[in-house]
Amino acid sequence: MPTAPPPDQPTASKPVGIVGLGYVGLPLALAFARAGRGVIGFDIDPAKPEAIRAGRSYIDSIPTADVAAARASGRLDATTDFSRVAETGAVIICVPTPLDAHLEPDLSYVRNTLDSVCPHLAPGHVVSLESTTYPGTTEEEVVPRVRARGLEPGRTVFVVYSPEREDPGNATFTTARIPKVVGGLTAACLEAGMRLYDAAFETVVPVSSCKVAELTKLLENIYRAVNIGLVNEMKVVATAMGIDIWEVIRAAATKPFGFTPFYPGPGLGGHCIPIDPFYLTWKAREVGIATRFIELAGQVNRSMPEYVVNRTMLALNERGKPVKGSRILLVGLAYKPNVDDKRESPTFELMDRFADLGADVAYHDPHIPAIGPTREHARWEGLTSVPWTRAEVAGRDAVVIATNHRVLDVAALAEWADLVIDTRDAMRGITGRATVVKA
């Protein structure tokens, strides 16, 4: 059995390989390059390495200048050729972990990645999984594949799990500033993982195992999903009582301890919060436990688009209009403000529901000029964002604010529109001729 060099030598002088150059992998690659480490990015989508090699960003919240600077430093390269894993000293895996059609974990991306990476691993490599997943994945998926290559975790290679905590578009907490939780398969693995991340992160938080690190990430996301579910339910109750939930939350948030504000919306979106909790639900069945909070929050959150559609229907009804034939404009296609990420966006569901009821549906999003390929919303592919002008808005029967991007002058809607359905309290304090209905 070949013995590994000490975890920091000589692999620390080799580039870090980052597999999956999406919303997580690209900023991570830039963080390592900025910290002085060489980086080789890997992706099966050739467009991404091509863009990186051209010094161009393909993610809205990452400036092209940052990619260009990393390229100019000579520390960032990218490729589709996985044999170049052999040049690296560490491999960090940031590929998607979605749910399948039955709401069960789909680890195929992680498995495919491991199948591409493992043949090129050598003694001394650190292998870190960052994709969000259920406790046990690193042990069950990474370890056997590494062993099949004749390498022994903790002795010849170092296996860690370090959950991704990226918040795209967050200018305060950029990648390197977000504390990095790391769990290792063995003490030597943890040590190697900490050395790896120490190079690029201000704070590294060691935990005692990969499973602890895996569940830490799920706890963070479940905490958000459950609290958003709670506040969405509170919104429905408050609205039925004629109380403005937004005012209630603002008041409650003045409490200096024991209360963290969460905000209601048209439903959950993004790659994480609607999906990750169900990774735990699935795994918990193995130990005979039902994750009731997760299921309940999921139920409430999934009912929000229908709630918004019902509120819109009632408001149109007041005006003597059926949804069928109404011209409805959705504002904001991204699932959260100030980013171009439309994955799992509830706006799609609103568009689907309005269209199924016979409405004429359009959208405006300054960050998403056109709807490209999507996994589940093929009917909208090719649709383009309508211009943000009085002429476009004035002819609509209802304008539904689904996401309030900072760059959008929603105040203009007060004069341009007749009826605004506001799911984000974006029209607070703005008055004009439009009727504003919170939903």
Ligand SMILES: NC(=O)c1ccc[n+]([C@@H]2O[C@H](COP(=O)([O-])OP(=O)(O)OC[C@H]3O[C@@H](n4cnc5c(N)ncnc54)[C@H](O)[C@@H]3O)[C@@H](O)[C@H]2O)c1
């Ligand atoms: N986006 C976020 O804000 C965020 C935050 C925290 C955690 N995460 C987690 O991080 C992981 C990655 O998410 P993301 O948002 O970066 O996804 P993404 O879809 O933006 O990027 C994933 C990339 O992986 C590539 N890929 C897929 N299969 C591959 C393979 N076999 N080999 C190489 N590359 C492959 C894709 O082409 C894509 O470029 C997920 O597990 C997600 O839950 C994401």
